[in-house]
Amino acid sequence: MLEIKNLHVKLEDEDKVILKGLSLTVPKGEVHAIMGPNGSGKSTLAYVLAGRDGYEITDGDILWNGESIVEMEPDERAAKGVFLAFQYPMEIPGVAGLTFLRTATNAVRKKRDQAELSTPDFMKLVKDKAAKLKIDYEMLKRPVNVGFSGGEKKRSEILQMAMLEPSLCVLDETDSGLDIDALKVVADGVNALRGPERAMVVITHYQRLLNHIVPDKVHVLADGRIQKSGGKELALELEKSGYAGFTGKAA
Amino acid sequence: MTVQTLNTKAEQAILRSFEDNAAKLPGGKPVAALRRAAIGAFASKGLPSRRVEEFKYTDLKANVKEALPLATGGAVAGDAANPAGAHFGTEFTADAVVFAGGRGVPAKSGQRHFLADANLPAWAAAALEDVDLKVSADLLLNTALFTDGAVIDVPAGAADDAPIVIVSLPAEGRMTALRHVIRIGKGAKATIVEIERAEDGAGARQSSGLTQITIDDDAVVEHIKVVEARKGSLHLSHWQANLGANVTYKPFQLTIGEGLVRNGLNVLFNGQHSTLDHGAASIMHGTGHADSTLVIDHKVPHCTSRELFKTVLDGQARAVFQGRVIVRPDAQKTDGKQMAQALMLSPDAEFDSKPELEIYADDVVCGHGSTAAEIDPDMIFYCMSRGIPAAVARVLLIESFVAEAIEKIEHEGLREALGGIARDSLAA
Numbered sequence: 001m002l003e004i005k006n007l008h009v010k011l012e013d014e015d016k017v018i019l020k021g022l023s024l025t026v027p028k029g030e031v032h033a034i035m036g037p038n039g040s041g042k043s044t045l046a047y048v049l050a051g052r053d054g055y056e057i058t059d060g061d062i063l064w065n066g067e068s069i070v071e072m073e074p075d076e077r078a079a080k081g082v083f084l085a086f087q088y089p090m091e092i093p094g095v096a097g098l099t100f101l102r103t104a105t106n107a108v109r110k111k112r113d114q115a116e117l118s119t120p121d122f123m124k125l126v127k128d129k130a131a132k133l134k135i136d137y138e139m140l141k142r143p144v145n146v147g148f149s150g151g152e153k154k155r156s157e158i159l160q161m162a163m164l165e166p167s168l169c170v171l172d173e174t175d176s177g178l179d180i181d182a183l184k185v186v187a188d189g190v191n192a193l194r195g196p197e198r199a200m201v202v203i204t205h206y207q208r209l210l211n212h213i214v215p216d217k218v219h220v221l222a223d224g225r226i227q228k229s230g231g232k233e234l235a236l237e238l239e240k241s242g243y244a245g246f247t248g249k250a251a
Numbered sequence: 252m253t254v255q256t257l258n259t260k261a262e263q264a265i266l267r268s269f270e271d272n273a274a275k276l277p278g279g280k281p282v283a284a285l286r287r288a289a290i291g292a293f294a295s296k297g298l299p300s301r302r303v304e305e306f307k308y309t310d311l312k313a314n315v316k317e318a319l320p321l322a323t324g325g326a327v328a329g330d331a332a333n334p335a336g337a338h339f340g341t342e343f344t345a346d347a348v349v350f351a352g353g354r355g356v357p358a359k360s361g362q363r364h365f366l367a368d369a370n371l372p373a374w375a376a377a378a379l380e381d382v383d384l385k386v387s388a389d390l391l392l393n394t395a396l397f398t399d400g401a402v403i404d405v406p407a408g409a410a411d412d413a414p415i416v417i418v419s420l421p422a423e424g425r426m427t428a429l430r431h432v433i434r435i436g437k438g439a440k441a442t443i444v445e446i447e448r449a450e451d452g453a454g455a456r457q458s459s460g461l462t463q464i465t466i467d468d469d470a471v472v473e474h475i476k477v478v479e480a481r482k483g484s485l486h487l488s489h490w491q492a493n494l495g496a497n498v499t500y501k502p503f504q505l506t507i508g509e510g511l512v513r514n515g516l517n518v519l520f521n522g523q524h525s526t527l528d529h530g531a532a533s534i535m536h537g538t539g540h541a542d543s544t545l546v547i548d549h550k551v552p553h554c555t556s557r558e559l560f561k562t563v564l565d566g567q568a569r570a571v572f573q574g575r576v577i578v579r580p581d582a583q584k585t586d587g588k589q590m591a592q593a594l595m596l597s598p599d600a601e602f603d604s605k606p607e608l609e610i611y612a613d614d615v616v617c618g619h620g621s622t623a624a625e626i627d628p629d630m631i632f633y634c635m636s637r638g639i640p641a642a643v644a645r646v647l648l649i650e651s652f653v654a655e656a657i658e659k660i661e662h663e664g665l666r667e668a669l670g671g672i673a674r675d676s677l678a679a
Contacts, residue, residue, distance in 0.1 A: 050636045053628065078638035090633040094651030094658075100637070103647065108638035143651075160637060 002026040002168055002199050007060035009041075009048055018044045020224035021060070028167070031200040033210055035235060036221035037243040042203045043087060045221070046172040049201070050084035051077050064168060078104075079111035083166030085157040087173040089145050097140035097156070101126060105163050129162045133189045150177030151186075158189040169193065169200045175209035187212030207239040222246035262297050264318035266290065268426070269395055272321050276398060277367035278379075285379060289394035296388040305387065308571040308603045309513055309542040315485060319457045322425035323398050324354025334418045335446050336479075338668040338675075343416050343444065350429055352422035353398040364402035366430055375402045375432040378463050381491065383517065389487050393461040397430035403443070407436030407467065414442040414475075414662060421447070421486075423454035430461050437467040437495075442662050447486055448479040455483035461491070468495040468522060473661055474502045477672060480510030482537060489515035494554075496522025503530045503660050505669050507676040509537040509568075517546045520554040520582070527556040530659035532669075534676045535568035542571040549582040552612075558589035561656040563649060563677065564600035575607040578615050587617040594652050595625055649677055 002025065009019040018041045026032045036042050048055050049062065051074035062070050069077050092100065106116040117125065130137055133155045145153050154174055161169060171190065175183055190213050194200065202213055210218070210232065218234040220227045220243070227246045228234065269290045276286060298315055299306035334351075335344045348365075349356040355365035366375070384390045401417050421427040435441055443464075449456055466472055480486050494500055506512050518527050533541040547556050562570040572591040593602035606619035626648050634644035653673050660666040 050632075052632050052636075073641070074632060074635035075638050075640050078636060084636055086633070086636075090630055092630060092633070092648070092651060094653075094655040095647060100634075100647075103643065104634075104637035104639050107640065107643065111638065164638060 001028055001065060002201070003063040005061045005063070007048070007062065008058045009044060009055050010058055012054050012056045018055075018224055019048070022221070022225055024219060024226055026199045026201060028199050029196040030216040031194060031202060031213065033202045033204060033215035033218045033235060034221050035204060035207070035218060035238055037246070038205065040222045041224045042205075042221055043172055046084055046087075046170050046203055049168075049170050050074055050082060075107070076111075078164065078166070079108050081167030083161050083164055083169050085154075085161055085169065085171045085174055087176060089153045089157050091146045091148075092144040093146050095144050097142060097144050098126065100144045101140070101160065101163055104160065108164050126159075126163065130159055132192065133159050133162070134185050135159055151179065151182030154178060154182065154186050155189070158186055162189065162193060167198055169198065171200070171202045173204060174202070175204055175206065183209065184212060207235040210235045220246055259298065259312060261315045261318040265392065266294060268318065268321045272323060272396075275323055276396070278371070281376065282379065286395045289385070289391040292385065293388050293391040293395060296391070299388050303388075305515075305544055305573070307573070307605075308569075309511070309540065311389070314511060315457075319424055319426040319455065321396060321398070322353040322422045322427045324352050334420060335416060336448055336672070338671040339416070339446070340664075342664065343414060343668070344418075346413070347416040347418050348401045349418045349420070350399060350427075351420045352425060353427035353429065355399050355401075366400035366402050366432065367398065368402075372402065372404070374404075374434060378432045378434075378465065379430070381463060383491060384461070384463075389459070389513070389515070390461060390489055393428050393430060393459045393487075393489070396426070396428040396459070397461070398428060400430035400432065403431070403433045405433075405435045405439045405441045407438055409436065409439040409441065411441070414444045414665060416444045416446065418446045418448070419458065419460060420450055421456040421458040421484075423449075423456060426457040426459075428459040431463070433462065433464040435464065435466045435470045435472055438469040439467070440471045442473045442665070443475070444665060445476045447477065447488070449481045449484065453481070455485075456481070457485045459487045461489045463491045465493045466495055466498045466500060469497045470495070471499045472501065474500065475660065475665055475669070476502075476504045476514070477669065478504070478506045478508070478512050478514070479672075480506070480508035480512045480539065482509040484510035486510065486512045487515075488513060490517070492516070492518045494518065494520055494522065494525045494527070496524060498522065498525040499528070500526070501528045501530075501659070501661065503656075503669075504543070505531070505657075505672060506533040506535070506541045507672065508535065509539040511540045513542045513544070515544050517548070518556070519548045520550050523551050523553045525554045527554075528659065529556070529558040530656045531558075531560045532653045532656040532673060533560075533562045533570050534653065534673060535562070535564050535570060536676075536679065537566045537568060539566075539568040540570070542573075544571070544573040545575060547574070547576045547587065549576070549578045549585045549587065552581060552583045552585070554582070555586040556588070558591075559656050559659065560589075560591040561653050562591070562593040562602060563596065563653060564593060564602060565596035567597070567599045569601040569603070572602075572604045572621070573607070574605070574619065575609065576617060576619075578608075578610040578612050578617065580611045582612050583614045585612060585615040585617065587615070589619045591621045592652075593623040594649060595623055596649070646677070650674060653677070
């Protein structure tokens, strides 16, 4: 279970406060959507969960399965099962996709006291999972994300997620830059990972993604706090009324 | 005109060294005359200082405090089992042309000429006279002092996959000078590897290696150099490449270590529709200094030149990139691009990059870029968010930075060998 308690976050280098007492609980087996206008703190929440530098937690805590993760390095969090699918995945010139996947997969397996995958086992697993995400295997021989289209980058993120078998998946604006076909492929990939042992946080500006990844709960994030929570129908309401009611201005 | 008086100790020692050894240096009367003229020109120029534009960032006059005595062979046994180093298997070394202490070690198969042989072919003797080599003091020095070198003549149409390997093992505490003369026949395909490395032994070495390569029409040549420079050592390398028409020339230079290394490269496009695809990686530690200075001369139309330079610097290491591309008035439709990138692992490292485009033709596409940066913290975060520990992520990213250049090497075995040397150097 993910428990975010009264989380206050500011930028490390400036006095800008972004999260102002955010509280949220996501039990295992559930998918929660976080919707909000631009600048509400959605991406900050994603980065703070993953442990990116540059943010300072001034109050509150983040517990994953009862353990605080706020002092952990990003790689320790990954070993504990935290995975962030980036809104803008990084390009890593010179590192072949397969090398990257293998280094990452075996790094987390080692930390989870699982045996490292042999080359044939790894290849078989990657081929299988890549095919399901309609990722051309040849593409994985190319440097990570270099020259990939928006859709390819997002599918590559979901492939990494599938390989690392996280228990907490955070998807940051996964629908941005996707056409409807790519969106369906990505959503199918995410849905395939839904399960009783896995919690998911789906961050999105638009309701569209939630037609394909149907959430158990929807939360509205505005001005650094969860302003309203509800069922999946809340997303449809927002689609109609916009975020104006939560920010005092049209979004 | 002012005549410069020689006043550095090193310059005087070099002149003495020439006089002491002149009678022993190989070559007949014409070569002796060439040497005499070269040392005379060197005497009036002296070692290049920072006032010479090509040596702006690599002041040899200031850096070379003393000149070591000239090696004339015999002193170094070398690691006979594997003169090329651990990363090169016997497939590379079995037929290698090895020079120890400035003299050719009789080759196992003996199929190639040494420049010091009495029966120097006429084309090679003529090549030594190249006027382009009579300008810069570092090259004049080589002409005056070279004690040996490889003479390699690849016949027209040859297509031997096996690389031609030249290994130089400069002697500890000595100066060595080698001159290699290479001719590639029409339509031939060849891979040439030059390896400059110091055997174990901490002493300083001063070495000069000048390679002249002439490539006839339609030939495809991959030309690789590996320099391992120990602390306190100096290596002055220069390649003079003359390309015919429809040639593909792929030079690659890997420079590692803590010494002072200068890699000069002049490429002359003499025939149309030729391509230069140049890659280089330098990994310098400590107070190492690697200078790559190129002159790419587009004399004729329809030629393409590419340069990709990757440099990794830590400690107080310094790298220099000077890339001068000349596009002559007749060289329309020239396509030239260069990129020099440095990864700075230490705040005390220094990268001096000076791309120069001199374009006299109006219908050309030319560009250059240069970057110097630390490892991108966002990339480290991305790797860590996938469970890769920070230290592993750093190594992965540094290796991948260098690998982008090394991947340009087409010969698979050589790509792996150079990749291994680079990885070892990064781990050092």
